[in-house]
Amino acid sequence: xxxxxxxxxxxxxxxxxxxxxxxxxxxxxxxxxxxxxxxxxxxxxxxxxxxxxxxxxxxxxxxxxxxxxxxxxxxxxxxxxxxxxxxxxxxxxxxxxxxxxxxxxxxxxxxxxxxxxxxxxxxxxxxxxxxxxxxxxxxxxxxxxxxxxxxxxxxxxxxxxxxxxxxxxxxxxxxxxxxxxxxxxxxxxxxxxxxxxxxxxxxxxxxxxxxxxxxxxxxxxxxxxxxxxxxxxxxxxxxxx
Amino acid sequence: xxxxxxxxxxxxxxxxxxxxxxxxxxxxxxxxxxxxxxxxxxxxxxxxxxxxxxxxxxxxxxxxxxxxxxxxxxxxxxxxxxxxxxxxxxxxxxxxxxxxxxxxxxxxxxxxxxxxxxxxxxxxxxxxxxxxxxxxxxxxxxxxxxxxxxxxxxxxxxxxxxxxxxxxxxxxxxxxxxxxxxxxxxxxxxxxxxxxxxxxxxxxxxxxxxxxxxxxxxxxxxxxxxxxxxxxxxxxxxxxxxxxxxxxxxxxxxxxxx
Numbered sequence: 001x002x003x004x005x006x007x008x009x010x011x012x013x014x015x016x017x018x019x020x021x022x023x024x025x026x027x028x029x030x031x032x033x034x035x036x037x038x039x040x041x042x043x044x045x046x047x048x049x050x051x052x053x054x055x056x057x058x059x060x061x062x063x064x065x066x067x068x069x070x071x072x073x074x075x076x077x078x079x080x081x082x083x084x085x086x087x088x089x090x091x092x093x094x095x096x097x098x099x100x101x102x103x104x105x106x107x108x109x110x111x112x113x114x115x116x117x118x119x120x121x122x123x124x125x126x127x128x129x130x131x132x133x134x135x136x137x138x139x140x141x142x143x144x145x146x147x148x149x150x151x152x153x154x155x156x157x158x159x160x161x162x163x164x165x166x167x168x169x170x171x172x173x174x175x176x177x178x179x180x181x182x183x184x185x186x187x188x189x190x191x192x193x194x195x196x197x198x199x200x201x202x203x204x205x206x207x208x209x210x211x212x213x214x215x216x217x218x219x220x221x222x223x224x225x226x227x228x229x230x231x232x233x234x235x236x237x238x239x240x241x
Numbered sequence: 242x243x244x245x246x247x248x249x250x251x252x253x254x255x256x257x258x259x260x261x262x263x264x265x266x267x268x269x270x271x272x273x274x275x276x277x278x279x280x281x282x283x284x285x286x287x288x289x290x291x292x293x294x295x296x297x298x299x300x301x302x303x304x305x306x307x308x309x310x311x312x313x314x315x316x317x318x319x320x321x322x323x324x325x326x327x328x329x330x331x332x333x334x335x336x337x338x339x340x341x342x343x344x345x346x347x348x349x350x351x352x353x354x355x356x357x358x359x360x361x362x363x364x365x366x367x368x369x370x371x372x373x374x375x376x377x378x379x380x381x382x383x384x385x386x387x388x389x390x391x392x393x394x395x396x397x398x399x400x401x402x403x404x405x406x407x408x409x410x411x412x413x414x415x416x417x418x419x420x421x422x423x424x425x426x427x428x429x430x431x432x433x434x435x436x437x438x439x440x441x442x443x444x445x446x447x448x449x450x451x452x453x454x455x456x457x458x459x460x461x462x463x464x465x466x467x468x469x470x471x472x473x474x475x476x477x478x479x480x481x482x483x484x485x486x487x488x489x490x491x492x493x494x495x496x497x498x499x
Binding site: 124129139143219 | 296298328329332333334335336337338339340342344345346347348349350351352359360363364391392393394395405408412
C-alpha cells in the first residue's frame with residue numbers, strides 16, 4: 001500500500017499545478033465577469049449572465065470534452081490561427097476548461113460579496129468625501145472579501161477535486177495514475193483509497209488555510225475582548241461568605 | 242442672521258421627487274455660522290431628504306446649495322436627471338461637511354479608533370500619528386476612549402452613535418448634519434448621545450439636526466424649522482415657535498409630540 005501511495009504521489013505536482021493555475025486564472029476572469037455584471041451596461045451585463053448560465057449549467061466533463069475533442073474538429077482553422085499548438089495539448093485544454101468553469105462560479109461569489117456590503121456603510125464613506133476608488137479599496141473590498149471567503153473556500157475545494165477529471169483526457173495527475181495502476185494490477189480498492197486519501201489531505205490543508213485567513217480577517221465577528229477584571233478586595237477577601 | 246457674513250449653508254428652492262412622489266417642493270434655508278437648527282416634521286415631510294441633498298447623497302432635481310459660499314455645481318445628465326457637474330468638488334465639499342446617521346453606519350471591519358482615523362488619513366491625507374492623537378482626544382470627549390480597540394458590533398447603540406460623532410468630528414467639519422441621530426436608540430441610551438450633541442452646540446458648531454427630540458429642539462437649538470409636505474411651514478427661534486406657533490399644523494405636531 002505504501003508503494004501505491006508513493007506511486008500516486010508522483011501525480012501530485014500536476015494536480016497542484018492544475019489547481020493553482022486554474023484557481024488563479026479563474027479569479028482574474030471572474031473579476032472581469034463580476035465587473036461586467038455590475039457595470040450597468042446592458043451588453044456587458046448580458047454577456048456575463050449568459051457566460052455564467054452556460055458554464056454553471058453544463059457539466060465540467062462535457063466542457064473538457066468539447067474543448068479537447070470538439071475543437072479538434074476545427075484543426076485546420078486553429079492551425080491557420082496559430083492556436084493548434086495550444087489546443088493539441090491536453091494540459092492546456094484541461095486548464096482552459098477548469099479556468100472557464102471556476103470563473104463562472106467565482107464571479108457569482110464576488111458579486112454576492114460586493115452586494116452584501118451594507119448600504120449605510122457605503123453612504124458613510126461617500127459622506128466623508130471618499131472617491132469611488134478609495135471607497136472600493138478601503139471599505140467595499142475589505143468587507144466583501146470577508147463575506148465571500150467561506151464561499152470561495154468551498155470553490156477552491158471543489159477545484160482540487162475537479163482536477164481529477166483531467167485524467168479523462170490522458171493527464172497523469174493523481175487520478176490518472178490511479179487509473180493506470182488499476183489497469184496494471186486490478187487492485188482497485190487499495191488504489192482508489194490511496195487516491196482519495198491524497199485529495200482528503202490536500203483539502204484538509206486548504207480548509208485549514210481558509211479557516212486561518214477567515215479568523216485573521218474577522219475579529220469584528222468574534223466576542224469582544226474581555227476586559228481585565230480588577231479584583232475587588234472586599235470580594236476577594238470573602239467578607240460576604 | 243446677518244446678511245454680512247456668508248451663511249455656513251444656503252439652500253435655495255430645493256426640489257426633489259422620487260418617481261411621481263414630490264418630496265421637496267421648493268425649500269429655502271440659510272444657516273449662519275454657529276447656528277444649531279432643529280429640523281422637525283412628521284415622517285414623509287422631506288426632512289431627511291433635504292439633509293441628504295445638502296451633502297449630495299441625494300441629488301436635487303432643481304435648486305441651489307452652497308456650503309460656506311461655494312455653490313455645488315449641478316448639470317443635466319444624459320438620462321435627463323440632474324447630477325453633480327464635478328465629482329471632485331462634491332468629494333471636497335463632503336470632506337468639510339460631516340454626517341451622523343440614524344443607524345450609525347460605522348465600518349464594521351474597523352475598530353472604533355480605525356473608524357475615526359480612516360477619513361482624516363485617507364481623504365484629508367493628514368499624518369497618521371497626528372490623526373491618532375486627535376482621535377483619542379475625541380473619543381475621550383464623547384466618553385468611549387476605553388472602547389477604542391473594540392469593533393462596532395461590540396458596542397451598545399449609544400456608544401456606536403458617540404463613536405460615529407467622533408468620526409464626524411475628526412474631519413474638523415465646517416458643518417455637521419445629524420439625520421435622526423437618536424431614533425434607532427433604546428430610550429435609556431438617548432440621553433448620552435444628546436449630551437454629546439449639546440456639548441457640540443455649546444462649542445458653537447454649525448449643526449443641522451433632523452430630530453424627533455422636542456427637548457433638544459426646544460432647549461439646545463438656536464432655531465427650529467418645521468417641514469410639512471416638502472415645504473418650510475414654520476421657522477424661528479424655539480422660544481417663539483413653541484410658545485406661539487403661526488402654523489396650525491405645527492401646533493398640532495407639538496401637541497402630538499409632548
